[in-house]
Amino acid sequence: MIPAHPLPAQAARWQALWRDAIRDPRELLSLLGLGLDAARVSAPAAAAFPLRVPRGFAARMRHGDRHDPLLRQVLPLVEEERVTPGFSSDAVGDAAARAGRGLLHKYQGRALLVATGSCAVHCRYCFRRHFPYGEETAAADGWRESLDYLAAHPEIDEVLLSGGDPLSLSTAKLAELTTGLARLPQVRRLRLHTRLPVVLPERVDNALLDWLSSLPWPVAIVLHANHANELDASVATACTRLRGTGAQLLNQSVLLRGVNDDIDALADLSTRLFEIGVLPYYLHQLDRVSGTAHFEVDDARARALWSGLHRRLPGYLLPRLVRETAGEPGKSDL
Secondary structure (H helix, E strand, O other): OOOOOOOOOOOOOOOHHHHHHHHHHHHHHHOOOOHHHHHHOOOHHHHOOOOEEOOHOOOOOOOOOOOOOOHHHHEEEEHHHHHOOOEEOOOOHHHHHEEEEEEEOOOEEEEEEEEOOOOOOOOOOOOOOOOOOOOOOOOHHHHHHHHHHHOOOOOOOEEEOOOHHHHHOOHHHHHHHHHHOOOOOOEEEEEEOOHHHHHHHHHHHHHHHHHHHHHOEEEEEEEOOHHHHHHHHHHHHHHHHHHHHEEEEEEEEEOOOOOOOHHHHHHHHHHHHOOOEEEEEEEOOOOOEEEOOOOOOOHHHHHHHHHHHHOOOHHHHHEEEEOOOOOOOEEEEO
């Protein structure tokens, strides 16, 4: 394990830790004792989709292990330069579902707000790595366009916040949205899709908890962890604090070659999630986004892994194995 980067006590807030993220692949490899592996790094991939890793997340990587499952998720490799048939810039049909600035309406009764393009970590398999965030951010203009659309569609009773990562916004900006949503009588549920409590658990501060506790609807927080090694004591503490607001905590992961494509890794992930108060929800097959083909696990292997999990784990620890297909009315079970 590499040592966490020290910060003065007065600066140890999530915003300071965010700014102090590792951005240079060579620095990350050097910290891990892998400086000679720099030849594996793709300069074009790093330029197109820059490395960003909080130091606390890097501290959970195994020193000297070039195959570390957390490192593989964030390091821009030369394999990303490969052009692979069937992989595109919009694998899940976000463009066709656009219903306003930063607002996607794919599924009946639900609308998703792409709250921001910012994330604390840049995952190399990200299905929105090519998304046009510059012109598609729902938080712009005080959420006005999104709120107007929702008001005109009373059949939408659940609002999803995604991104980027919605918790990269200030709590005040999030409260601006929920104040507007509270004026819409049809809204019955709020869902947050976020990786920050996993990669930057310091984001779960008192202001965020106060905001969550004040919301008038049931709240589901869908976390994103792919490997048990991501879930250290700091993440467990963040999850305990989130559950204290009354929110339901779920996890969705992505099946990734070289990260979690074996039964032991998947079983350990589900078991560890339950230990920290999070229920496994989805195990996604990879969204076929350009630059991510080296992560793909074929469907036959995916089904075999899930069957092995089914034999090993109780039902409440078994995530649904799913794929998102553009134009379909929901996730498809595999």
